[in-house]
Amino acid sequence: VNRSVEQEFVETFFGNVGHCATVCNATIGLVLAVRMMMDEHWGTARRRRTPRYALMPSFTFAAAAQAALWNGLTPLLCDIEPDTWLPSLCAQEELLDRFRGEVAVVVPYATFGNNLDLTAYADLSARHAVPVVVDAAASLGSCEDEGRQFGACSAFPIVYSMHVTKTFSAGEAGLVYSADAKQIDRLRCMTNFGFGEPRCATMPGLNGKLSEVGALLCREKLRELDALVTHREDLALVYREQLPGLRFQAMRGVRHAYQFMPALLPPHVQSATVVDRLADAGVMVRTYFSPHLAEQPFFRANSVHFDLRVTEDVASRIISLPLYDGMTRRDVTAICARVHGVLAEWPTRLEVAAG
Numbered sequence: 633v634n635r636s637v638e639q640e641f642v643e644t645f646f647g648n649v650g651h652c653a654t655v656c657n658a659t660i661g662l663v664l665a666v667r668m669m670m671d672e673h674w675g676t677a678r679r680r681r682t683p684r685y686a687l688m689p690s691f692t693f694a695a696a697a698q699a700a701l702w703n704g705l706t707p708l709l710c711d712i713e714p715d716t717w718l719p720s721l722c723a724q725e726e727l728l729d730r731f732r733g734e735v736a737v738v739v740p741y742a743t744f745g746n747n748l749d750l751t752a753y754a755d756l757s758a759r760h761a762v763p764v765v766v767d768a769a770a771s772l773g774s775c776e777d778e779g780r781q782f783g784a785c786s787a788f789p790i791v792y793s794m795h796v797t798k799t800f801s802a803g804e805a806g807l808v809y810s811a812d813a814k815q816i817d818r819l820r821c822m823t824n825f826g827f828g829e830p831r832c833a834t835m836p837g838l839n840g841k842l843s844e845v846g847a848l849l850c851r852e853k854l855r856e857l858d859a860l861v862t863h864r865e866d867l868a869l870v871y872r873e874q875l876p877g878l879r880f881q882a883m884r885g886v887r888h889a890y891q892f893m894p895a896l897l898p899p900h901v902q903s904a905t906v907v908d909r910l911a912d913a914g915v916m917v918r919t920y921f922s923p924h925l926a927e928q929p930f931f932r933a934n935s936v937h938f939d940l941r942v943t944e945d946v947a948s949r950i951i952s953l954p955l956y957d958g959m960t961r962r963d964v965t966a967i968c969a970r971v972h973g974v975l976a977e978w979p980t981r982l983e984v985a986a987g
């Protein structure tokens with residue numbers, strides 16, 4: 633089932649270009665893809681000379697930083713763009729210059745299913761001679777241009793999650809795509825104890841295989857994904873229309889697999905209070921990604937970071953509003969009414985200024 637699902641992904645999502653390997657979850661996919669690209673780029677024999685940093689945004693999930701640390705790398709955390717919340721290309725250029733020769737891998741995050749500019753990363757990778765692994769955890773169903781899954785044709789690995797919190801939800805599962813057959817062959821061996829020959833380890837590995845039952849769930853989800861993405865985009869539009877007082881993510885590309893509805897509260901509003909008040913009103917809201925990586929004790933002690941001004945602003949104001957497959961436009965309207973009710977507790981800036 634696994635092999636046929638991998639083939640189905642290549643055919644239906646990636647326009648029959650490239651290769652896919654399923655994994656038990658995206659975190660293991662990131663751990664292995666980072667290791668695979670380090671070995672490919674820096675060589676397995678010269679491991680002691682491998683540089684020490686993994687460059688990634690601070691505004692992402694813990695999995696990326698853990699994947700770096702499991703590979704003996706220190707996360708080097710960069711800032712994000714103020715509108716798209718994607719990792720800042722400027723900040724990454726600056727850090728790659730500053731830590732020239734010390735960055736082993738760049739791990740950008742396609743924030744909340746937004747479409748990263750992969751051409752820019754191919755260019756950055758070539759100019760700085762550094763490999764790239766994309767954390768596209770929430771991107772199955774997102775398209776940069778018409779009809780083509782985000783990541784299609786990428787020459788470096790793109791790691792997707794099919795965790796239950798993502799739009800492509802199959803319980804616990806992940807997928808790694810690359811246009812480069814060698815990368816996916818090697819990654820598949822790495823998920824299978826590093827067996828490059830029958831029952832014989834030829835490379836580092838662990839057990840990262842997706843179960844056959846997990847693969848069956850993926851196959852079912854494949855059939856309905858298109859309709860689910862369309863439905864979620866419609867609900868996202870209602871949120872955007874009905875909450876003009878909040879700031880929403882600026883989206884690149886033509887299609888977005890919204891996993892929930894992230895939004896920024898006005899600066900004078902305390903987000904923790906909003907979360908509590910909405911919970912009292914029966915609406916469960918989360919705050920992805922607050923705390924961001926540099927704010928979490930383990931990563932603060934085991935990472936390097938400088939200016940994170942935009943990350944700090946976005947993380948302090950972000951809330952993740954509910955979005956789910958069975959939701960209706962009326963549900964969204966009901967939630968928006970409660971958000972309006974809660975926000976009414978804060979006088980607007982003009983009222984404050986007027987005393």
Ligand SMILES: *Cc1c(COP(=O)(O)O)cnc(C)c1O
Nearest residue numbers: 657658659693695769793794795
């Ligand atoms: C969900 C998520 C992951 C982890 O995916 P799993 O399949 O749960 O391991 C990694 N990175 C980001 C940004 C995510 O949102």
